[in-house]
Amino acid sequence: MAQQTYATATDSGGDPGTGGRPASRLRRLTRGWRGDGGTWRRGAVLAVLAVLVALAMILHAQIPNSIGSLGSLNETFLPWLGVFVPLLFLLALVRKSATALIAVLVPAVTWVNLFGGLVTDKTGTGGDLTVVSHNVNAENPDPAGTARSVAASGAEVLALEELTPQAVPVYTRALEDSYPYHKVEGTVGVWSKYPMSDTAPVDIKLGWTRAMRTTVTTPQGPVAVYAAHLPSVRVKLNAGFTASRRDQSADALGEAISREPLERTVLLGDLNGTMNDRALNGVTAQMRSTQGAAGSGFGFTWPAAFPMARIDQILVKDVEPMASWTLPRTTSDHLPVAARVRL
Numbered sequence: 001m002a003q004q005t006y007a008t009a010t011d012s013g014g015d016p017g018t019g020g021r022p023a024s025r026l027r028r029l030t031r032g033w034r035g036d037g038g039t040w041r042r043g044a045v046l047a048v049l050a051v052l053v054a055l056a057m058i059l060h061a062q063i064p065n066s067i068g069s070l071g072s073l074n075e076t077f078l079p080w081l082g083v084f085v086p087l088l089f090l091l092a093l094v095r096k097s098a099t100a101l102i103a104v105l106v107p108a109v110t111w112v113n114l115f116g117g118l119v120t121d122k123t124g125t126g127g128d129l130t131v132v133s134h135n136v137n138a139e140n141p142d143p144a145g146t147a148r149s150v151a152a153s154g155a156e157v158l159a160l161e162e163l164t165p166q167a168v169p170v171y172t173r174a175l176e177d178s179y180p181y182h183k184v185e186g187t188v189g190v191w192s193k194y195p196m197s198d199t200a201p202v203d204i205k206l207g208w209t210r211a212m213r214t215t216v217t218t219p220q221g222p223v224a225v226y227a228a229h230l231p232s233v234r235v236k237l238n239a240g241f242t243a244s245r246r247d248q249s250a251d252a253l254g255e256a257i258s259r260e261p262l263e264r265t266v267l268l269g270d271l272n273g274t275m276n277d278r279a280l281n282g283v284t285a286q287m288r289s290t291q292g293a294a295g296s297g298f299g300f301t302w303p304a305a306f307p308m309a310r311i312d313q314i315l316v317k318d319v320e321p322m323a324s325w326t327l328p329r330t331t332s333d334h335l336p337v338a339a340r341v342r343l
Helices: 002-011 022-030 044-058 070-076 078-095 098-119 143-151 168-175 244-258 278-284 290-294
Strands: 129-135 157-161 181-185 188-192 196-201 211-218 221-229 234-236 240-242 265-270 312-317 320-326 337-342
Touching (some): 070 278, 078 098, 129 143, 129 221, 129 312, 143 157, 157 221, 157 265, 168 181, 168 188, 181 196, 181 211, 211 244, 290 320, 290 337, 312 337
Parallel strands (some): 221 265
Antiparallel strands (some): 157 188, 181 188, 211 221, 265 312
């Protein structure tokens, strides 16, 4: 009886210990394909969908922004197009379509080419300066706890965005023991363990202050530190991806950074855009992303409950990124981001 049971399990795709493995399921799905001429005729719609997904990735820079900023919307969530690859693969198996299976290789290879490097761990050792940026959320119910959480990172420089007049004293009291130097301009602020000088707001064409610049004098010399919070973007049915104010502010921020007299520059902030978004080219064309150069994974930061996009950034110029990571969740709707750099 035991021998008969074993034979039955083998016939159904594997022995009792392996019957549920993916390889066994795959064999069951592909059973009966041999000699079925329809495998090449079926699945035309799936094949077309696979090619369209690949084109959305390959030609993302050519998708126009003139219609509801569709190009920027696609680039904001560009890595997530990879979710369609396993879905299309499974549908091709269910449909028993060899044509669709081959077509799915196109978006799969495209995704790996674009984002495979982000999946690998590029974290290095060493570094002279650790910096943190955090959009603390204007409605944060526990600003003191948030301050203690980011300070626990041990960073020498903190940039906080979305500060309110009521919360600034709370953050200042919570951070004053570890960060003797600080300055707040509008809704952004920088706290530092090293002396700060030449601090001033940066005009990003909003009519109120959401960006600032300061010089932090480290043991390795001065570093220009920018803190910025670009305008929010929204997806509206009647207007598409409303990002025009964000785009204008990004250009203004890029112009300010291009005029920076110090060579070593660090930008910390909520840019409300990803490194793939062409609207941030004024900034990204002259600075490096620490996450892309020295991170591990995508480092998504928003929304904190289920991060889907990295819109909080640490960018550097004439500074070598050594490591980049996200910090544990606070009571904000964003995750804090940190980086360690070599000056």
